[in-house]
Amino acid sequence: MTTYAIGRNMFDLDTPVLCLDAAKLERNIARMAAFFEGRPARLRPHSKTHKCPTIAWMQMRAGAIGITCAKLGEAEVRAQAGLRDLLIGNPSLGADKIARLINLAAYSEVMVAVDDAANAQELSDAANAKGIALRTIIEVDVGMGRCGTLPGEETLRLAGKMVALPGLRFEGIMGYEGHTVMAPDMDKRRAAAEAAMAQLVATHDLLVQQGIRCDIVSAGGTGTYHITGAYPGITEVEAGSYATMDAKYHSVGSDFELALTLLARVISVRGDRAIINAGMKAMTHEFGMPTVLHPEGWALAKLSEEHGILERQGGAPLQRGDVVELLPSHGCTTINLHDSYHVTRNDVVEAVWPIAARGCIR
Numbered sequence: 001m002t003t004y005a006i007g008r009n010m011f012d013l014d015t016p017v018l019c020l021d022a023a024k025l026e027r028n029i030a031r032m033a034a035f036f037e038g039r040p041a042r043l044r045p046h047s048k049t050h051k052c053p054t055i056a057w058m059q060m061r062a063g064a065i066g067i068t069c070a071k072l073g074e075a076e077v078r079a080q081a082g083l084r085d086l087l088i089g090n091p092s093l094g095a096d097k098i099a100r101l102i103n104l105a106a107y108s109e110v111m112v113a114v115d116d117a118a119n120a121q122e123l124s125d126a127a128n129a130k131g132i133a134l135r136t137i138i139e140v141d142v143g144m145g146r147c148g149t150l151p152g153e154e155t156l157r158l159a160g161k162m163v164a165l166p167g168l169r170f171e172g173i174m175g176y177e178g179h180t181v182m183a184p185d186m187d188k189r190r191a192a193a194e195a196a197m198a199q200l201v202a203t204h205d206l207l208v209q210q211g212i213r214c215d216i217v218s219a220g221g222t223g224t225y226h227i228t229g230a231y232p233g234i235t236e237v238e239a240g241s242y243a244t245m246d247a248k249y250h251s252v253g254s255d256f257e258l259a260l261t262l263l264a265r266v267i268s269v270r271g272d273r274a275i276i277n278a279g280m281k282a283m284t285h286e287f288g289m290p291t292v293l294h295p296e297g298w299a300l301a302k303l304s305e306e307h308g309i310l311e312r313q314g315g316a317p318l319q320r321g322d323v324v325e326l327l328p329s330h331g332c333t334t335i336n337l338h339d340s341y342h343v344t345r346n347d348v349v350e351a352v353w354p355i356a357a358r359g360c361i362r
């Protein structure tokens with residue numbers, strides 16, 4: 001970790017370097033927390049975007065009830081940082097993962113998503129052998145077409161099996177409406193998200209009618225927190241990108257500020273092209289090319305492994321050594337490429353925070 005950077009101006013740092021504006025991050029966390037104040041639904045922010053225990057702690061101090069994690073490995077990192085009430089939003093399968101999960105559950109507060117009866121049985125057997133009751137939640141597919149049981153009867157059948165398993169404690173259901181969160185038209189986004197939540201809440205009601213206790217109904221992302229978080233019957237929201245934000249979410253309309261930038265340097269100039277020292281190993285482009293914030297009048301045309309090709313679009317000529325500030329198009333995957341955030345206030349580095357859960361794909 002390059003803590004020598006503390007106190008330096010961010011534009012003097014060695015590059016490529018991932019920077020996080022502390023004031024914007026704080027305002028994003030406060031804005032989201034304010035939305036949930038006094039509402040029945042609470043916030044369990046997804047940490048798959050920032051991957052950083054310090055940010056998770058900031059979210060907890062702002063009122064979050066726990067932290068959502070994508071993978072078991074992410075939850076292990078959170079637990080090591082003393083974070084509590086961790087929801088692992090993907091199923092954990094196979095002997096290796098189940099052994100890790102059960103050990104994690106024995107020593108910290110963790111809850112895991114399940115969408116299959118055989119997996120539920122394996123988890124129950126392992127938890128039983130360890131003498132614990134593993135907290136579980138059913139993942140329901142509310143239209144995204146990823147993991148999850150179908151809403152209604154299929155979820156009821158699995159829940160019925162799970163409540164009978166001695167090693168499990170059944171907590172409820174989750175259904176991320178990921179197919180709706182970036183719909184550019186807000187009316188269409190609202191209609192699609194509400195249709196998804198109607199299925200999820202109806203599934204909750206069906207379980208309860210059949211005598212199955214279902215305390216958690218979890219859903220929601222940065223693009224739908226205000227819809228899902230206000231939908232009657234939703235008990236918690238899993239939004240995550242809002243803390244750091246990225247250009248893609250910003251382009252579809254969002255109240256949250258762009259806290260994350262990447263600094264690179266020009267290493268070669270040829271006419272109206274400038275080559276920077278950051279390519280695909282420093283930023284991702286599945287959501288489109290990152291935006292050049294500074295200097296104006298230049299755009300990123302191409303990325304190779306270690307290089308980015310900038311094209312002049314009316315800006316002043318660039319020189320070798322000039323700093324270029326870029327806005328990542330997709331925060332989650334770009335952050336995953338870096339070891340740490342250089343956290344800045346008024347452009348001065350205030351802290352260097354490890355991105356401790358980067359690469360935790362198992």
Ligand SMILES: Cc1ncc(COP(=O)(O)O)c(C=O)c1O
Pocket residue numbers: 046049089176178181219220221222223238239240241242
């Ligand atoms: C299960 C789950 N919940 C919630 C989210 C919300 O994330 P975001 O805030 O990026 O929309 C995601 C994002 O991929 C997710 O996979």
